Amino acid sequence: MDSRRISERITRMAWIDKAAIPLQSFVRKTYEAMGPTGKKVEDAMHGKFLGHPLHPALVHLPIGAWLLAGLLDPWGGSMAARAGADLAIAIGVIAAVPAALTGATDYYPYGDASIRRLGGLHALLNYAAVALFLFSWISRAADARDLARLLSYVGLMGVMVSGYLGGLLAYEKRIGTNHSPIPEDETAPEEWTTVARLTDIPEGIAYRANAGDVALVLVRRGETVDALANACSHQGGPLCEGRVVDGCIECPWHQTRFSLATGKVVDSPSVYAQPKYPVRIENGEVQVAASMPEVPLEVETPNGRASMR
Numbered sequence: 115m116d117s118r119r120i121s122e123r124i125t126r127m128a129w130i131d132k133a134a135i136p137l138q139s140f141v142r143k144t145y146e147a148m149g150p151t152g153k154k155v156e157d158a159m160h161g162k163f164l165g166h167p168l169h170p171a172l173v174h175l176p177i178g179a180w181l182l183a184g185l186l187d188p189w190g191g192s193m194a195a196r197a198g199a200d201l202a203i204a205i206g207v208i209a210a211v212p213a214a215l216t217g218a219t220d221y222y223p224y225g226d227a228s229i230r231r232l233g234g235l236h237a238l239l240n241y242a243a244v245a246l247f248l249f250s251w252i253s254r255a256a257d258a259r260d261l262a263r264l265l266s267y268v269g270l271m272g273v274m275v276s277g278y279l280g281g282l283l284a285y286e287k288r289i290g291t292n293h294s295p296i297p298e299d300e301t302a303p304e305e306w307t308t309v310a311r312l313t314d315i316p317e318g319i320a321y322r323a324n325a326g327d328v329a330l331v332l333v334r335r336g337e338t339v340d341a342l343a344n345a346c347s348h349q350g351g352p353l354c355e356g357r358v359v360d361g362c363i364e365c366p367w368h369q370t371r372f373s374l375a376t377g378k379v380v381d382s383p384s385v386y387a388q389p390k391y392p393v394r395i396e397n398g399e400v401q402v403a404a405s406m407p408e409v410p411l412e413v414e415t416p417n418g419r420a421s422m423r
């Protein structure tokens with residue numbers, strides 16, 4: 115099966131936007147309405163505290179529970195199997211709530227049509243499956259077991275198809291993967307390399323430069339220059355086109371903020387720290403190397419000595 119053709123076909127399904135755009139807008143407005151608390155909740159939902167997306171870690175519980183119910187249901191003559199299947203359905207429905215919330219949080223920033231439609235169909239199938247499992251749970255309580263089993267098997271098929279689409283999002287569209295260059299990338303120079311003159315870099319404005327094959331964003335604050343990888347770890351957005359705000363560089367695509375001092379994520383949606391490179395200033399030249407020297411050095415700047423960062 116050619117997965118690329120499947121995702122191209124889904125990208126042409128404009129009808130998905132009728133549900134996808136309102137869903138994205140609803141999630142965005144909900145977080146905005148919650149103010150600073152909303153930002154903290156959103157960071158947690160993305161998985162900032164883990165340094166890893168939270169959604170893929172949470173989906174295993176409902177899927178596993180519903181699969182277990184699917185295995186137990188054919189043995190419905192046994193009281194224990196019936197009770198186990200019913201419990202698994204209930205656990206799956208409850209566990210689907212945080213899985214859906216984290217998924218919607220990861221999904222809402224994307225404006226790109228192919229990701230919006232693929233992710234939208236993934237979400238719609240999941241919501242439909244959760245509804246089917248919920249009705250299956252209710253039917254079990256009413257002892258309508260044939261209907262309950264039918265609903266849960268149809269729900270399971272929906273989850274399987276949706277899981278495939280989730281795989282396309284992760285492996286083909288690279289949603290949730292780290293898009294920044296690897297700090298130890300062999301194309302980054304091991305030796306100190308001049309990337310700009312200090313006077314060429316405007317104060318507090320992102321400036322693009324190259325160190326070997328690695329694109330950098332430089333930010334000058336007085337006599338200090340910070341160098342981060344230019345390709346945003348979220349989806350590869352150009353940080354050199356972003357704003358410098360509150361000691362951070364803000365990505366222009368989905369507004370992740372990275373600390374200039376450490377490269378760490380300050381505001382999601384990215385959950386991966388941005389590679390940060392050591393910088394020194396020699397005779398007015400800004401020099402960058404691939405890795406931090408073991409012993410911090412001090413260098414001369416026009417205003418005296420300064421330590422390298």
Ligand code: FES
Nearest residue numbers: 346349351365368
């Ligand atoms: S590419 Fe999405 S926040 Fe940078």
